[in-house]
Amino acid sequence: MTDGPEDSRPENERRAAAREKARQLRTTQQRKDRRNRLFLSGGIVVGALAIIAVVVIIIVTAIRPTVPGPKNMASDGVVVGAGLKVQPTPSLSADASPIPTTPDASGSVVNIRVYVDYLCALCGDFQRTNAEQLEPLVKDGAVTMEVHPIAILTSHSNGTRYSLRSANAAACVANYSPNSFWNFNNSLFENQPKEGSSGLTDAQLKDRVSASGAKSTSSIDSCIDDGTYKNWVTDASDRALAGPIPNSSVKKLTIAPLVLVNGKQYTGSLKSASDFKAFVLQAQGDSYSTSTPSPSPSPSAG
Structure with missing residues (x-):
């Protein structure tokens, strides 16, 4: 088979x-x-x-391209003084170290220094709470307000990088129209975008520049469009995060806003104007007492 x-x-x-x-x-x-x-x-x-x-x-x-930093921000911040005028400083080269602001030796002028992210809700709370009482003090020359725009919430705006763009816009204003910086800085905290939102568009930032009374708006608009100082903002933010914070005992930026009064950190309520005023007065008294020599004791009667 x-x-x-x-x-x-x-x-x-x-x-x-x-x-x-x-x-x-x-x-x-x-x-x-x-x-x-x-x-x-x-x-x-x-x-x-x-x-x-x-x-x-x-x-x-x-x-990063070696673009010089903005004028009037040699300390990484804008110092606003009497008449709400910005203290002029030269533009520093991209690789130069910032030059800390020299404190008032007499202790008669209070230096308030704030590190703010324009998307930071707590930064907005502090600014809106205290702007009204601070403005006349700064205008009269009793206080200098040193504003350090930083970008630490860049990733918190739906990909628009609002923290970085708004800080760049602030640097553009400081460079081209410094004496409108006070109004522009305040405007960024009025109807402030919420954390996690897309923030303001570049067009809206330009509108606020114009509303703040800025001059050279065409130069500022181009500066915003080009992101001229974005790398500088990133570097300044990195310096604050790495520390130390000049003229203070603060080792590095760990929270925003960081508020310093004559080098002393304010840790009170950001929504209490009276608490902050009391802290300023105390710091002013401390500075005045340490800068004023104690009278020599009278010779004792022999």
């Missing part, structure tokens, strides 16, 4: 058919091999291009 029908073809035909089948199998396998090699090489090329793209992004991000 056989397992199946025998192939009745002549042996030569069977061999030829076997050879043809083997050839077809080899051809099919060769095609598969070529496709695999193409897929492999294509994958390698795509992977290599992806790696190159990542490296380029890292290099471009790491190498």
